[in-house]
Amino acid sequence: MARSVTTNRKHANTVLAWGVGLLIFFPILWTILTSFKTEAQAIASPPVFLNFDWTLENYAIVQERSDYMRFLWNSVIIAGGSTLLGVIIAVPAAWSMAFVPSKRTKDILLWMLSTKMLPAVGVLYPIYLIFIRLGLLDSRVGLVIVIMLINLPIIVWMLYTYFREIPGEILEAARMDGATLREEILYVLTPMAIPGIASTILLNIILAWNEAFWTLNLTAARAAPLTAFIASYSSPEGLFYAKLSAASTMAIAPILILGWFSQKQLVRGLTFGAVK
Amino acid sequence: MGRITLDNVTKSFGPVQVIPPLNLTIEDGEFTVFVGPSGCGKSTLLRLIAGLEDVSSGEIRIDRQDATHVPPAKRGLAMVFQSYALYPHMSVRRNIAFPLRMAKMDQAEIDRRVNSAAEVLNLGDYLDRRPGQLSGGQRQRVAIGRAIVREPAAFLFDEPLSNLDAALRVGMRLEISELHERLRTTMIYVTHDQVEAMTMADKIVVLRAGVIEQVGSPLELYRTPRNLFVAGFIGSPRMNLIEGPEAERRGAHTIGIRPEHIEVTEGPGAWSGTVGVAEHLGSDTFFHVHETGLAETITVRAGGEVGFDHGDRIHLTPREDLIHRFGADGLRFE
Amino acid sequence: MATQHSRSAARFMMAPAVILLLGWMLVPLTMTLWFSFKKYLPLRGGDLGWVGFDNYVRFVSSSSFWPAVQATLVIVLGVLVVTVCLGVLLAILLDQPMWGQGVVRILVIAPFFVMPTVSALVWKNMFMDPVNGLFAHLWKAFGAEPISWLSEASLFSIILIVSWQWLPFATLILLTAIQSLDSEQLEAAEMDGAPVLKRFWYIILPHLSRAITVVVLIQTIFLLSIFAEIFVTTQGSFGTRTLTYLIYQRVLESQNVGLGSAGGVYAIILANIVAIFLMRIVGRNLDA
Numbered sequence: 001m002a003r004s005v006t007t008n009r010k011h012a013n014t015v016l017a018w019g020v021g022l023l024i025f026f027p028i029l030w031t032i033l034t035s036f037k038t039e040a041q042a043i044a045s046p047p048v049f050l051n052f053d054w055t056l057e058n059y060a061i062v063q064e065r066s067d068y069m070r071f072l073w074n075s076v077i078i079a080g081g082s083t084l085l086g087v088i089i090a091v092p093a094a095w096s097m098a099f100v101p102s103k104r105t106k107d108i109l110l111w112m113l114s115t116k117m118l119p120a121v122g123v124l125y126p127i128y129l130i131f132i133r134l135g136l137l138d139s140r141v142g143l144v145i146v147i148m149l150i151n152l153p154i155i156v157w158m159l160y161t162y163f164r165e166i167p168g169e170i171l172e173a174a175r176m177d178g179a180t181l182r183e184e185i186l187y188v189l190t191p192m193a194i195p196g197i198a199s200t201i202l203l204n205i206i207l208a209w210n211e212a213f214w215t216l217n218l219t220a221a222r223a224a225p226l227t228a229f230i231a232s233y234s235s236p237e238g239l240f241y242a243k244l245s246a247a248s249t250m251a252i253a254p255i256l257i258l259g260w261f262s263q264k265q266l267v268r269g270l271t272f273g274a275v276k
Numbered sequence: 277m278g279r280i281t282l283d284n285v286t287k288s289f290g291p292v293q294v295i296p297p298l299n300l301t302i303e304d305g306e307f308t309v310f311v312g313p314s315g316c317g318k319s320t321l322l323r324l325i326a327g328l329e330d331v332s333s334g335e336i337r338i339d340r341q342d343a344t345h346v347p348p349a350k351r352g353l354a355m356v357f358q359s360y361a362l363y364p365h366m367s368v369r370r371n372i373a374f375p376l377r378m379a380k381m382d383q384a385e386i387d388r389r390v391n392s393a394a395e396v397l398n399l400g401d402y403l404d405r406r407p408g409q410l411s412g413g414q415r416q417r418v419a420i421g422r423a424i425v426r427e428p429a430a431f432l433f434d435e436p437l438s439n440l441d442a443a444l445r446v447g448m449r450l451e452i453s454e455l456h457e458r459l460r461t462t463m464i465y466v467t468h469d470q471v472e473a474m475t476m477a478d479k480i481v482v483l484r485a486g487v488i489e490q491v492g493s494p495l496e497l498y499r500t501p502r503n504l505f506v507a508g509f510i511g512s513p514r515m516n517l518i519e520g521p522e523a524e525r526r527g528a529h530t531i532g533i534r535p536e537h538i539e540v541t542e543g544p545g546a547w548s549g550t551v552g553v554a555e556h557l558g559s560d561t562f563f564h565v566h567e568t569g570l571a572e573t574i575t576v577r578a579g580g581e582v583g584f585d586h587g588d589r590i591h592l593t594p595r596e597d598l599i600h601r602f603g604a605d606g607l608r609f610e
Numbered sequence: 611m612a613t614q615h616s617r618s619a620a621r622f623m624m625a626p627a628v629i630l631l632l633g634w635m636l637v638p639l640t641m642t643l644w645f646s647f648k649k650y651l652p653l654r655g656g657d658l659g660w661v662g663f664d665n666y667v668r669f670v671s672s673s674s675f676w677p678a679v680q681a682t683l684v685i686v687l688g689v690l691v692v693t694v695c696l697g698v699l700l701a702i703l704l705d706q707p708m709w710g711q712g713v714v715r716i717l718v719i720a721p722f723f724v725m726p727t728v729s730a731l732v733w734k735n736m737f738m739d740p741v742n743g744l745f746a747h748l749w750k751a752f753g754a755e756p757i758s759w760l761s762e763a764s765l766f767s768i769i770l771i772v773s774w775q776w777l778p779f780a781t782l783i784l785l786t787a788i789q790s791l792d793s794e795q796l797e798a799a800e801m802d803g804a805p806v807l808k809r810f811w812y813i814i815l816p817h818l819s820r821a822i823t824v825v826v827l828i829q830t831i832f833l834l835s836i837f838a839e840i841f842v843t844t845q846g847s848f849g850t851r852t853l854t855y856l857i858y859q860r861v862l863e864s865q866n867v868g869l870g871s872a873g874g875v876y877a878i879i880l881a882n883i884v885a886i887f888l889m890r891i892v893g894r895n896l897d898a
């Protein structure tokens with residue numbers, strides 16, 4: 001009796017949760033489906049759900065007309081480059097904070113996190129001006145630097161929390177064994193922290209990939225990543241639903257896949273440890 | 277070669293002075309044990325010698341060379357940590373080889389040394405495992421292996437056995453002692469287990485609050501403790517300390533008598549009391565005796581065949597020649 | 611584990627990160643402050659000298675200021691209410707035993723990984739378009755007149771889009787918090803005969819209060835500066851001009867840098883007020 005009540009409840013939960021889940025996921029599903037329709041089918045009335053002639057032509061056209069690969073490449077460079085640069089700068093900093101803590105460590109960490117909260121629009125013009133002066137406007141280098149800087153606090157923070165879980169005695173053992181600081185970090189700390197470093201990289205690639213304030217405001221044609229490329233559909237071209245969908249699908253697919261691996265890190269990285 | 281000298285060494289953490297000025301010499305080849313209650317600064321002292329902490333003042337010399345500001349890697353010492361501190365991502369072989377790789381030794385020599393260390397420590401079958409796949413005792417042997425391949429001037433052990441269960445601890449204790457017999461290298465060993473101290477040490481250093489209370493061989497400390505603290509700390513069960521008329525009668529402020537130096541009889545004796553708890557260990561019996569008028573409890577160690585029980589009225593007779601006398605300042609005098 | 615040597619190594623290794631972030635913070639901030647006291651029109655004469663607090667006064671007394679404050683508040687509060695309420699419900703639902711929990715979780719979280727420009731455009735065109743959008747079809751199917759969402763119900767539409775993006779974040783964090791709730795406590799309450807609502811009110815909600823606070827604070831900081839969603843949908847028209855968007859327009863569109871910078875300083879102050887509360891919580895957790 002009690003058993004059937006709980007199974008019934010499980011059935012009900014399952015139906016409800018799947019219903020809600022699919023509802024939330026529906027816009028993404030719809031976009032993916034539409035990307036395989038012809039333009040006519042995409043705006044058919046009433047809308048067609050699955051019973052249409054599947055086609056790949058939208059993907060071909062998007063690539064052909066707008067040189068999609070270039071935007072994709074820009075996104076890869078900017079997201080990957082900013083994350084790697086950030087990690088290279090953050091690993092030593094996180095090492096210091098985790099293993100040689102001082103009275104000021106906590107303050108420095110909090111201060112770093114607080115720079116993340118600086119509203120971008122408040123410093124838009126200065127950055128814009130600096131970029132013009134340095135010839136960085138619409139350059140990938142410029143964006144790599146800016147995106148690295150806005151994510152650096154999160155990278156330092158995440159690495160710090162992962163490093164703190166590593167017992168300091170192991171690093172001391174390495175020091176006794178004759179490892180220099182560089183060897184200690186390279187041969188002992190980094191391999192031990194690989195899962196943490198990988199998670200950090202994953203989450204920050206996602207954040208950088210989706211960043212849409214600086215990428216929109218600091219790029220034009222040359223260095224524009226996918227965020228800016230998609231934004232260009234906001235004008236009349238957006239009426240071509242199938243092509244918009246194809247472009248969108250290509251822009252979100254890689255990160256959607258990465259994102260599914262990073263659920264846990266999301267909580268750790270974005271709440272700064274305030275929720276455990 | 278490993279003669280280690282501490283000359284007026286002090287250590288403060290912020291405003292707290294954990295080690296007041298301290299002088300100590302550890303002779304080459306000696307097995308020295310630091311004992312003392314928790315928090316007395318044993319680990320700190322060891323880490324100062326290792327170079328993992330800076331001294332606040334004073335000088336550390338290793339083989340007559342000033343090593344005060346030499347980084348840990350250059351001091352030629354090896355350390356075995358309480359948590360073993362093995363590199364979890366490396367196989368046992370690579371763990372043991374790590375210090376040699378850091379020293380840029382050539383591969384053939386590394387292999388030779390790793391294999392011979394593995395043989396000494398019975399690790400041959402485990403060389404390709406990760407530390408996570410080993411038992412506590414095996415991990416401890418890997419940690420020791422990693423220390424011996426470097427052929428260091430001295431070994432530093434920080435409570436290496438405290439994570440092991442009792443039986444294993446006895447075994448490892450013997451292994452470390454044997455290792456010392458074979459290598460004849462200086463070893464400094466931190467523990468708060470006075471049985472380890474007594475059985476392993478050539479020389480025991482008793483610490484309290486960063487101050488050396490006494491330095492000496494195990495038997496010296498047992499026979500002639502310098503003061504009340506050492507008397508109470510060395511020996512198990514603890515020495516009975518008695519104040520009052522009984523002490524005054526012997527011209528002392530406090531007298532001390534070890535449980536094994538009191539004779540228990542049914543018939544007449546110097547003192548009398550009631551058995552509280554009787555602990556029968558088989559070989560020995562410990563009596564905790566109350567209502568003696570001397571101290572709260574007097575502990576007595578008798579043979580296993582002595583069969584008093586709770587509530588029995590008994591008589592106690594100390595061996596007069598083995599009574600320790602202490603002055604009001606806590607120091608022992610003859 | 612601290613010798614003089616390792617401490618100085620630590621300082622040295624922390625230096626790049628600290629110096630970069632210090633520069634990233636101080637240089638633009640100083641420039642914004644500097645510009646905010648100037649009449650500075652790059653396209654119409656450039657630097658026209660110091661004007662004191664003129665820009666600050668003009669920014670708040672301009673006719674677009676209060677509507678912008680209102681739009682910002684409506685959007686931020688609207689999204690917070692929607693995401694927190696739905697997030698709590700969803701987290702509780704996802705915490706129940708069911709088949710295919712992992713897959714449902716993935717479905718729910720997915721929107722967070724969609725780049726803002728994509729989600730805004732997809733919603734704008736494929737759902738909210740008055741002619742070809744799915745909503746229009748749905749409305750027609752029920753015989754209703756399709757709504758031109760982004761002009762007639764502009765704020766609601768923006769709230770919908772942004773909530774969709776942030777609901778996964780709220781859900782995920784609240785789910786993490788719920789999972790740390792001792793299930794025995796709930797079972798005990800159930801044994802005591804506490805009805806579902808009472809259990810929710812007296813046990814689950816108090817347990818979640820801290821997580822909710824964190825969600826609110828973090829989302830507020832990000833929501834105060836949403837940009838792409840408005841940039842590709844309404845461009846700030848139909849009453850959707852938030853403070854962020856207003857400042858952006860002042861600075862880059864009308865190139866009134868002095869005025870925009872004064873607005874920027876306001877935005878920074880506002881964000882810092884929220885950040886202080888957040889940092890308090892983070893700081894307390896760092897000690898533990």
Ligand SMILES: Nc1ncnc2c1ncn2[C@@H]1O[C@H](COP(=O)(O)OP(=O)(O)OP(=O)(O)O)[C@@H](O)[C@H]1O
Pocket residue numbers: 289294312313314315316317318319320321468611
């Ligand atoms: N890094 C540090 N900062 C501040 N105080 C410290 C630090 N390390 C140790 N201490 C203090 O120094 C004193 C001695 O510590 P130490 O670890 O040397 O004790 P111990 O004798 O090894 O104790 P145990 O037997 O518990 O290991 C303690 O009071 C401890 O609180």
Ligand SMILES: [Mg+2]
Pocket residue numbers: 318319320
């Ligand atoms: Mg210790």
